[in-house]
Amino acid sequence: MESLNPKLFDATVAVTKELLKLTSPADSVLSNYFKKNRDLGSHERPLIADVAYSVIRNKTYLEKISGSKEAAMMCLAAFNKIFGLSLTYLRNKVPKKWHNSIQKLAEEPLPELRPQDRYSIPDWLWQKINAQYGLDKGSKLAQALLSKASFDLRVNQVHTSRKRVLAELASEGIEATATSLSPIGIRVKENFGIQKHRLFLEGHIEVQDEGSQILAQLVDAKRGHMVVDFCAGAGGKTLALGAMMGNQGRLYAYDVSAKRLARLKPRLKRSGLSNVQTQLIGSEKDPRIQRLAGKIDRVLIDAPCTGLGTLRRNPDMKWRQAEADISTLTDKQLRILNAASTLVKKDGLLVYGTCSILRDENEAVIERFMNERSGKFELIDAAKSLGIEGIESQNTPYLKLLPNTHGCDGFFAATLKAI
Incomplete structure (x- = not known):
């Protein structure tokens, strides 16, 4: 200072x-x-x-x-x-x-x-955190959400390797280390003007939180697969999936926002991926979606949510939302989940994820879906399926990443197999 x-x-x-x-x-x-x-x-x-x-x-x-x-x-x-x-x-x-x-x-x-004063959390949100995590774990989570977010990069395997990127950054005196959980992630001490750097301009790296990278890996997209990123947004996970597929197969990026999909286009061009097809849809009920019903190997739903797991980088979100917003969101999440589930072929995987830390948007939505779709899907142990040291099975089939435990944004994911 x-x-x-x-x-x-x-x-x-x-x-x-x-x-x-x-x-x-x-x-x-x-x-x-x-x-x-x-x-x-x-x-x-x-x-x-x-x-x-x-x-x-x-x-x-x-x-x-x-x-x-x-x-x-x-x-x-x-x-x-x-x-x-x-x-x-x-x-x-x-x-x-x-x-x-x-x-x-x-x-x-x-x-x-009071705890909610010390951790600067709205009363309604603290009550939910305290009820869900307990005072001790809730306090540790709330304290972690006050910290500044890490600056993480994802390496584009289509162009290069993490080892080569780390070597180039080191040669330029840029402090960077391999992320401990994501095998394709790099954590940089501070932003080094990435948008003007050769590695970024040539599509070798993208900015992406380590937790977001892990959510994409959970999809287990492979070469030759047909994959749908149902809520693609600006395409961070779309790009990760396309690279995982080795630029083969077909990857559909759906979103209801033309503005968000427009931000994907220059990123897509830099990435060198040719297996991605973007599609603007009117809603989760858009008839163009149903053309792929029962044909898709992997579907990712990065559902619209409160985003409360990202408060380290988006701290204003806790002040710009109210408890009443959650019920509206959860109904929307369930509608999207129901619509996207019709695309999955037998033995295919449906991955539902949010960057929320609240049970209302996570386990509760999956439970409602499983009750409505009884006998159609089975839950797979998401944490175990990743096989990543440092992400142990969590006595639940769900994957839960928290900043105080895993050092990344807060994420939730459920993996469902079509039967």
């Missing part, structure tokens, strides 16, 4: 004020702010983003200890309590107009904090 200065602090307060409105996704707010303020350099922007994201992550905690919901006070509290800068140091680094705020922060008595 040696680079902190009055200009930088004012910029941090300005963008944090916009983020705290919680009207748009945090990443888009930051992007728009930096586009309008091009005088902020490449060394200043990461600091501003780190502090602004820290305020959103620790929102309730900072409100409580600062006694304020104002952006400036919360930024000062973040610099002091989260980043460890003394109030004396801050007084010398921020504009004089904020000195009274520093004095107020120094005089503010420390309040007693």
Whole structure:
């Protein structure tokens, strides 16, 4: 934080004020702010983003200890309590107009904090986490969700190998290590300007969380298979599946958003994959889907969800959702699961996944589906089928990845075999 200065602090307060409105996704707010303020350099922007994201992550905690919901006070509290800068140091680094705020922060008595205050989690969400995981495990999970997400890459096996990518990064002085769980993942200490790097531009690497990589591996897509990525989005898992298939067979990428599929096109071009066919659909009931009924070897559903397993990188999501949203989502998840299940051929696999940590969106949805489709599918032990050291069988057929246990985003997956 040696680079902190009055200009930088004012910029941090300005963008944090916009983020705290919680009207748009945090990443888009930051992007728009930096586009309008091009005088902020490449060394200043990461600091501003780190502090602004820290305020959103620790929102309730900072409100409580600062006694304020104002952006400036919360930024000062973040610099002091989260980043460890003394109030004396801050007084010398921020504009004089904020000195009274520093004095107020120094005089503010420390309040007693409930767990949901300490971990900055909405009351309704803490109640669900506490009920599902218990106080001890729930607290560890909540604490992990306050940390900054790792920066993970997936190696495109169609073009190269993890060993070669690691060697090239090392030759450039970029600190990187092989991920411990995904056999094709790399964890980088910090973003090295990846979008301008040769390895990215030539399709050798993509940004993808290790947990997301593992979900794609669970599909077990093979050369010559017919595979459907039912909720493809911008195609992160589509690209992983296509590479797993050795650029052979046929991979259909479905989504209801033209905008998301459009983001897949340049990624697809870089990847060198020719076995992917994108398809915009109107809904899960689109008649074009049924042309493939009973013909597909593998179907992946990366279901729309609350995304609460990704709070390390998307901390605003916990503040922009309400408990009432969950029932609407779970009904949608079940509809998608029912529609996608009709595509799977006998002995084929259907993988249902979310980046949620809530039972409502995970086990409960599968249980409802299995009751409605009794005798049509059987659950396979997802964790065991992966055969990855560090992901042991979890006394349940489901795969559950958590940041405090596995060091990646929170993911859930169920593997169902058509019978």
